[in-house]
Amino acid sequence: xxxxxxxxxxxxQLVDITRxxxxxxxxLGCRDGICHVHCAHTTAxxxxxxxxxxxxxxxxxxxxxxxxxxxxxxRHGEGNSTAHVKSSLMGAHVSVPIADGRLALGKxxxxxxxxxxxxxxxxxxxTCTPSL
Amino acid sequence: xxxxxxxxxxxxQLVDITRxxxxxxxxLGCRDGICHVHCAHTTAxxxxxxxxxxxxxxxxxxxxxxxxxxxxxxRHGEGNSTAHVKSSLMGAHVSVPIADGRLALGKxxxxxxxxxxxxxxxxxxxTCTPSL
Amino acid sequence: xxxxxxxxxxxxQLVDITRxxxxxxxxLGCRDGICHVHCAHTTAxxxxxxxxxxxxxxxxxxxxxxxxxxxxxxRHGEGNSTAHVKSSLMGAHVSVPIADGRLALGKxxxxxxxxxxxxxxxxxxxTCTPSL
Numbered sequence: 001x002x003x004x005x006x007x008x009x010x011x012x013q014l015v016d017i018t019r020x021x022x023x024x025x026x027x028l029g030c031r032d033g034i035c036h037v038h039c040a041h042t043t044a045x046x047x048x049x050x051x052x053x054x055x056x057x058x059x060x061x062x063x064x065x066x067x068x069x070x071x072x073x074x075r076h077g078e079g080n081s082t083a084h085v086k087s088s089l090m091g092a093h094v095s096v097p098i099a100d101g102r103l104a105l106g107k108x109x110x111x112x113x114x115x116x117x118x119x120x121x122x123x124x125x126x127t128c129t130p131s132l
Numbered sequence: 133x134x135x136x137x138x139x140x141x142x143x144x145q146l147v148d149i150t151r152x153x154x155x156x157x158x159x160l161g162c163r164d165g166i167c168h169v170h171c172a173h174t175t176a177x178x179x180x181x182x183x184x185x186x187x188x189x190x191x192x193x194x195x196x197x198x199x200x201x202x203x204x205x206x207r208h209g210e211g212n213s214t215a216h217v218k219s220s221l222m223g224a225h226v227s228v229p230i231a232d233g234r235l236a237l238g239k240x241x242x243x244x245x246x247x248x249x250x251x252x253x254x255x256x257x258x259t260c261t262p263s264l
Numbered sequence: 265x266x267x268x269x270x271x272x273x274x275x276x277q278l279v280d281i282t283r284x285x286x287x288x289x290x291x292l293g294c295r296d297g298i299c300h301v302h303c304a305h306t307t308a309x310x311x312x313x314x315x316x317x318x319x320x321x322x323x324x325x326x327x328x329x330x331x332x333x334x335x336x337x338x339r340h341g342e343g344n345s346t347a348h349v350k351s352s353l354m355g356a357h358v359s360v361p362i363a364d365g366r367l368a369l370g371k372x373x374x375x376x377x378x379x380x381x382x383x384x385x386x387x388x389x390x391t392c393t394p395s396l
Contacts (some may be wrong), residue, residue, distance in 0.1 A: 001296070001361050001363045001368060001395070028396060029396070030396055032133070032259075033259070033261060033396075034166075034168050034227075034259055034261055034298075034393075036298050036359060036361060038360065038361050038368065039370075040368075040369070040370030040371075040373065041370055041372075041373075042312075042313050042314045042320075042370065042372045042373055047220045047223075047224075048174075048220075048223075048224035048225070049174050049216055049219060049220050049224070050174045050216055053208060053209075055206075055207035055208040055209065056174075056208050056213065056216050058207050058208075059203075059205075059206045059207060059208050059213035059216065059217070060213075060216060060217055060220065062203055062205050062206065063200055063201075063203065063206075063213065063214070063217040064217070066201060066203055067199055067200065067201075067331055068327055068331065069327075069330060069331075071323075071326055071327065071330055073323075073326050074319075074323045074326065074327075075319035075322050075323060076317060076319040076320050076322075076323050077317075077319065081320065081323035081324075081327065082327070084313055084314055084320050084323065084324060085323070085324055085327040085328070087313060088311045088312075088313050088324065088353075088354060089220075089221060089353060090220060091223060091311075091312075091355060091358075092311075092312035092313070092358070092373070093312070093358065093359055093360070094223075094224070094225065095168060095225055095227065095298075095359065096170065096225070097133050097168060097170050097257050097259045099133045099257075104133060104170065104172075104257055105172070106171075106172030106173055106174065107172075108173075108174045109172065109173075109174055109224070125361050125363075125368055127296075127297070127298055127361045127395045128395060128396050129166075129261045129297060129298055129393045129394065129395050129396070130261065130396055131133070131259045131260055131261050132160060132161070132162055132165075132260050132261070132262055164265070164391075165391070165393060166298075166300050166359075166391055166393055179352045179355075179356075180306075180352075180355075180356035180357070181306050181348055181351060181352050181356070182306045182348055185340060185341075187338075187339035187340040187341065188306075188340050188345065188348050190339050190340075191335075191337075191338045191339060191340050191345035191348065191349070192345075192348060192349055192352065194335055194337050194338065195332055195333075195335060195338075195345065195346070195349040196349070198333060198335055199331055199332065199333075221352075221353060222352060223355060226355075226356070226357065227300060227357060227359065228302065228357070229265050229300060229302050229389050229391045231265045231389075236265060236302065236304075236389055237304070238303075238304030238305055238306065239304075240305075240306045241304065241305075241306055241356070261298075261393045262393065263265070263391045263392055263393050264292060264293070264294055264297075264392050264393070264394055
């Protein structure tokens, strides 16, 4: 298992970590299999989505904010309950196929770290499992 | 890694791909492990849910539509921001156990491709990793 | 593949299954790899989130309830469509890295079974794949 640091700069942000993950896959020498990336935090997550137009990221964060409202009934003392919910909606992990040493992603796909309670110093854990 | 084509017929649709995935697992000869399926698109996703009653699919799409609203603040020029958000909510991949050569799914579970910006010609990538 | 029973006591509930999953990882003797956990039901799911403050669980269930409304247009006869939607939002599986025989989870992370249509007797399936 390898640790990759991720530094976030804002309260909510998507950070494209595709390149760093690819470099680690290459360093590990995995040719074919699955690359598993785990977010070790409960107010952040991971997703695979658009890599090109930053407006998609803007719209994604706006949509999550509209969807996950700050409710009167919330009890959690830290006041970041919406960040926990968004974390579970995106998920704490993604896994991506590795084919011939490269992450297999669609033309418009990137692997992004989703910060919902930053800015913070974060990290993800990477594990590669070989395929048949 | 194997590629499976998926043809969608409507703007939003769930396509049950369980049988095609099972056939590929059998062709690969995987007995025990994990079958990973990756959706290579940013306006579609994958989920494991009800296989029997088509009304559940209807209600799922209706609910996602109610939840992910077309907001005034959206900037993405293509006008399909809700499809990107729904893609991340469902997720770009699912993985399913393989036991004795068969996908291990619950009695009512199917593996479905989720189209949110069709109709289109789509594809998924399949990878099998053996278990201990 | 190993089966772990999960008993739920309420209509909606998060059950922390981290300890039971860890015990099975130890019993299987997996040192390094990925632990895959599959929820075999369509009105329940799995997530990795806060392990410490029960108020986070309360707020998570409240938020999902606010987000996934019981719509007039629903057709599914069993009346549990929101449970199916919440199931897909959380996801039917999680996978967690295993490092040196231990589930690699962040300080505040737990692996939780998400019941949305209980109380019921449920089960999850566990599979371990070794890493490079």
